Amino acid sequence: MRVLIKGGRVIDPSQEINQTANILIEDGKVKSFPKDIKKLEKESDLQVIDARGNIVSPGFIDLHVHLREPGFEHKETIRTGCEAAAAGGFTSVVCMPNTNPVNDNASVTEYILLKARTEGIVNVFPIGAITKGEKGEILAEIGEMWEAGCVGISDDGWPVMNSNLMRHAMEYVKAYGIPVISHAEDLNLSADGVMNEGFTSTILGLRGIPNASEEVMVSRDITLAELTGAHLHIAHVSTAGAVRLIRDANKRGVNVTAEATPHHFSLTDKVVLNYDTNAKVNPPIRGENDVEAIKEGLKDGTIDVIATDHAPHSEDEKKVEFDLAPFGISGLETALPLSLQLVKDGVLTLPELIKKLTVSPAKIIGIDRGTLKTGAIADVVIFDPDKSVKVDREKFRSKGKNTPFHGWELSGCVLHTIVGGKVVFSG
Amino acid sequence: MVFQQKHILGLKELTAEEINLILDTAESMKEVSQRDVKKVPALRGVTVVNLFFEPSTRTRSSFEIAEKRLSADVLNFTPTQSSVVKGETLLDTARNLEAMGATVIVIRHAMSGAPWLLARELESSIVNAGDGSHEHPSQALLDLFTVREVKKEIQGLKVVIVGDILHSRVARSNIWGFIKLGAEVRLVGPPTMMPQDVEKMDVKVYYNLEEALRGADVVIMLRIQMERQGSGLFPSLREYSRFYGLTRERLKLAKEDVMLMHPGPINRGVELSSEVADDVHSVILDQVTNGISVRMAMLYLVATGGGNA
Amino acid sequence: MPTKVVMDSETVSRTISRISNQILERNKGPSEIVVIGIRTRGIHIAERIVNQIEKLEGIRPPLGTLDITLYRDDFRRKSEWPKVQKTHIPFSVEDKNVILVDDVIYTGRTTRAAIEAIMDYGRPASIQLVAFVDRGHRELPIQADYVGSKIVTLQSETVEVHLQETDGIDEVVVVGK
Numbered sequence: 019m020r021v022l023i024k025g026g027r028v029i030d031p032s033q034e035i036n037q038t039a040n041i042l043i044e045d046g047k048v049k050s051f052p053k054d055i056k057k058l059e060k061e062s063d064l065q066v067i068d069a070r071g072n073i074v075s076p077g078f079i080d081l082h083v084h085l086r087e088p089g090f091e092h093k094e095t096i097r098t099g100c101e102a103a104a105a106g107g108f109t110s111v112v113c114m115p116n117t118n119p120v121n122d123n124a125s126v127t128e129y130i131l132l133k134a135r136t137e138g139i140v141n142v143f144p145i146g147a148i149t150k151g152e153k154g155e156i157l158a159e160i161g162e163m164w165e166a167g168c169v170g171i172s173d174d175g176w177p178v179m180n181s182n183l184m185r186h187a188m189e190y191v192k193a194y195g196i197p198v199i200s201h202a203e204d205l206n207l208s209a210d211g212v213m214n215e216g217f218t219s220t221i222l223g224l225r226g227i228p229n230a231s232e233e234v235m236v237s238r239d240i241t242l243a244e245l246t247g248a249h250l251h252i253a254h255v256s257t258a259g260a261v262r263l264i265r266d267a268n269k270r271g272v273n274v275t276a277e278a279t280p281h282h283f284s285l286t287d288k289v290v291l292n293y294d295t296n297a298k299v300n301p302p303i304r305g306e307n308d309v310e311a312i313k314e315g316l317k318d319g320t321i322d323v324i325a326t327d328h329a330p331h332s333e334d335e336k337k338v339e340f341d342l343a344p345f346g347i348s349g350l351e352t353a354l355p356l357s358l359q360l361v362k363d364g365v366l367t368l369p370e371l372i373k374k375l376t377v378s379p380a381k382i383i384g385i386d387r388g389t390l391k392t393g394a395i396a397d398v399v400i401f402d403p404d405k406s407v408k409v410d411r412e413k414f415r416s417k418g419k420n421t422p423f424h425g426w427e428l429s430g431c432v433l434h435t436i437v438g439g440k441v442v443f444s445g
Numbered sequence: 446m447v448f449q450q451k452h453i454l455g456l457k458e459l460t461a462e463e464i465n466l467i468l469d470t471a472e473s474m475k476e477v478s479q480r481d482v483k484k485v486p487a488l489r490g491v492t493v494v495n496l497f498f499e500p501s502t503r504t505r506s507s508f509e510i511a512e513k514r515l516s517a518d519v520l521n522f523t524p525t526q527s528s529v530v531k532g533e534t535l536l537d538t539a540r541n542l543e544a545m546g547a548t549v550i551v552i553r554h555a556m557s558g559a560p561w562l563l564a565r566e567l568e569s570s571i572v573n574a575g576d577g578s579h580e581h582p583s584q585a586l587l588d589l590f591t592v593r594e595v596k597k598e599i600q601g602l603k604v605v606i607v608g609d610i611l612h613s614r615v616a617r618s619n620i621w622g623f624i625k626l627g628a629e630v631r632l633v634g635p636p637t638m639m640p641q642d643v644e645k646m647d648v649k650v651y652y653n654l655e656e657a658l659r660g661a662d663v664v665i666m667l668r669i670q671m672e673r674q675g676s677g678l679f680p681s682l683r684e685y686s687r688f689y690g691l692t693r694e695r696l697k698l699a700k701e702d703v704m705l706m707h708p709g710p711i712n713r714g715v716e717l718s719s720e721v722a723d724d725v726h727s728v729i730l731d732q733v734t735n736g737i738s739v740r741m742a743m744l745y746l747v748a749t750g751g752g753n754a
Numbered sequence: 755m756p757t758k759v760v761m762d763s764e765t766v767s768r769t770i771s772r773i774s775n776q777i778l779e780r781n782k783g784p785s786e787i788v789v790i791g792i793r794t795r796g797i798h799i800a801e802r803i804v805n806q807i808e809k810l811e812g813i814r815p816p817l818g819t820l821d822i823t824l825y826r827d828d829f830r831r832k833s834e835w836p837k838v839q840k841t842h843i844p845f846s847v848e849d850k851n852v853i854l855v856d857d858v859i860y861t862g863r864t865t866r867a868a869i870e871a872i873m874d875y876g877r878p879a880s881i882q883l884v885a886f887v888d889r890g891h892r893e894l895p896i897q898a899d900y901v902g903s904k905i906v907t908l909q910s911e912t913v914e915v916h917l918q919e920t921d922g923i924d925e926v927v928v929v930g931k
Contacts, residue, residue: 469837469838473841
């Protein structure tokens with residue numbers, strides 16, 4: 019089956035293309051960029067997608083997603099998570115190991131990949147745990163997990179508190195060439211906190227998580243990365259101080275990359291003023307200063323990618339007292355419109371934004387995706403950046419309806435998502 | 446003016462006008478409590494549930510008496526004895542009570558924001574009897590009432606709140622209330638117990654008790670929870686009471702007609718010396734009496750007010 | 755709106771005198787009576803009656819004020835709920851003849867509420883009602899013992915008792931629609 023995407027504005031940062039063009043896909047790969055398609059269009063066995071007036075880019079890659087399977091299927095499954103990803107324009111997702119059982123050995127990795135192959139409509143790349151059970155005590159079988167297909171290691175959901183253990187993990191993983199993804203949080207400083215520490219937490223009477231909790235760990239991890247030479251990737255950066263530390267580390271040539279989530283550049287902690295648990299997330303939504311710093315970081319390249327930290331939960335779990343609600347925002351299906359706001363606000367150009375969702379994440383986990391060069395696997399997304407959308411969580415494909423953006427009027431709508439040459443979503 | 450609020454969740458959401466309306470209504474309610482037959486039929490046939498997740502005999506009794514004086518039907522629901530132990534969520538518990546006909550739910554809960562959850566999801570009126578470290582509106586209102594009775598005007602008074610401000614819902618509600626009515630509020634306590642950015646509430650922060658007490662009209666002492674000892678917030682009760690405990694000598698630094706208040710129960714010898722607790726300046730027992738009148742006013746206004754009429 | 759004056763200032767004065775005398779006659783003197791005025795204008799009328807009795811007999815019966823808002827039966831039907839005002843009854847009603855004073859008696863519901871309120875203060879020997887104006891249209895079986903003036907009104911009309919103390923002039927007017 020061949021697919022012709024005609025007349026769209028193709029933006030492919032990996033080849034620095036930004037112009038109207040046609041793309042022909044054959045056998046699941048990008049075949050060519052035909053200029054004259056009049057004869058081609060009439061051929062049989064050809065699916066034609068009219069992309070005139072829309073943007074065509076490599077499919078987005080989300081470096082930080084919680085698919086919840088195995089173990090938490092009431093929150094999300096690999097099937098529903100992938101459907102949500104496709105609806106959000108993502109053709110590849112990288113899933114975190116805090117499942118049940120934890121993905122700390124090759125069998126769980128293989129289980130996830132098997133499920134993804136049979137039920138997932140987008141590509142799934144698993145992250146293996148750093149420590150067994152994510153307990154932070156002893157190393158997990160990183161080599162075997164890498165062999166089985168893991169593209170990085172992380173104890174996400176938790177930090178590795180023991181600095182010596184983190185050091186060893188960073189050294190050990192050099193043999194496999196994959197990054198260590200750090201969830202930077204000092205558990206003693208964050209001590210039962212449920213939101214950002216600041217004026218809002220004071221008037222709400224909720225325990226706060228100070229910026230320092232993240233910054234102390236970012237600083238430690240950068241220092242260890244310098245010591246070991248490992249590739250460190252900082253997950254979900256949320257504070258101005260963290261951005262500053264990463265920027266300085268970059269200047270010194272440390273091999274560190276970083277990601278930020280849409281909720282961390284679109285909201286301040288005032289969103290929690292009515293105790294809306296849909297805005298309860300870890301790291302928490304911070305203050306204006308921090309939001310500005312993250313935008314600066316995106317602009318000057320300190321923050322390399324945008325990743326959603328898609329963390330679905332069931333409605334019942336969130337409809338409880340604020341202290342008791344689990345942390346997490348279901349983010350796959352609001353990522354594009356929220357990120358396009360950065361273009362509207364002049365923080366990034368559209369090609370720069372797309373880079374942060376395609377070629378940059380691909381590079382970090384070392385996969386040959388995020389590009390539309392000839393011969394590449396045809397993972398494509400076609401979207402209309404100007405179409406008005408009103409966020410409606412009831413329409414989410416994800417099982418997780420936990421979003422603080424419900425009802426928001428934004429622009430940006432995914433029209434088609436193509437994985438390996440096959441259309442898996444049409445909006 | 447008509448009381449438009451369907452709920453009383455905190456003083457942050459009330460205007461000065463609304464606060465004054467509650468206090469004025471409490472005056473009439475106080476008169477009811479001075480009669481022989483301490484009852485009026487205003488809430489006859491209204492079912493009020495006291496949903497107390499935290500043990501509290503004094504606040505709950507106060508609400509209960511207030512409800513009975515208004516002729517309401519009262520149900521006391523203390524979840525330790527019931528289905529919450531079996532794992533029922535707060536919402537399900539409250540929904541069940543609503544299904545039984547509760548019009549007003551008075552809730553005390555250990556977690557900040559619990560009343561908000563109920564207000565969002567239920568039809569009933571919710572009255573906050575204290576949620577976590579967030580607000581305790583009836584306590585602040587009775588404090589305001591007690592001060593207003595004696596001082597007539599709250600405007601311009603120097604009010605000092607002493608103790609563990611960080612964990613205190615009484616402090617937060619009192620700050621909102623006194624500031625809205627024009628008083629100057631000073632907070633005193635160890636630096637580890639001052640919440641982040643609290644100066645943004647328009648208060649002055651002191652770490653030295655003597656300095657803060659100078660010229661004070663009202664002193665509100667907060668309870669120090671014994672469990673906080675050893676938590677890293679202060680080294681020992683001994684040291685705490687040496688620096689932040691109120692003694693007769695320290696009280697002399699305040700104005701001669703200073704009012705000494707405490708939400709109770711008192712830890713004699715910790716935040717207050719025994720002699721000062723029984724001192725002529727202490728209005729602690731008046732606070733308890735006024736608590737009933739103020740709670741009657743709150744319940745009356747919420748049950749008959751705009752949200753329910 | 756057409757306004758008709760049904761009692762002028764002199765008539766108001768004389769009516770207060772007459773009622774005061776009637777009270778004294780029926781109760782055989784001022785000693786066992788207490789006077790309670792219902793907010794708001796009932797209070798001023800009550801005060802004038804007490805003054806008049808003092809003038810006539812040299813004894814001033816105790817005077818109290820009653821706010822019946824907490825006893826109303828139209829609770830939860832009104833969107834304009836009046837503010838609760840002070841009730842001040844600084845004497846015992848036990849075994850006394852309570853002279854309850856209201857400016858206008860209409861449906862009778864205010865009187866019922868007032869009776870219930872007074873019962874919560876004790877057990878009076880009797881409750882006697884002074885209605886300065888009886889405008890008819892009773893909805894409950896309640897009658898005034900002492901009536902200033904009985905007038906026929908339409909339900910669409912309102913009766914206003916104006917007094918020096920509150921309105922600067924003594925008169926009773928009927929306001930039509």
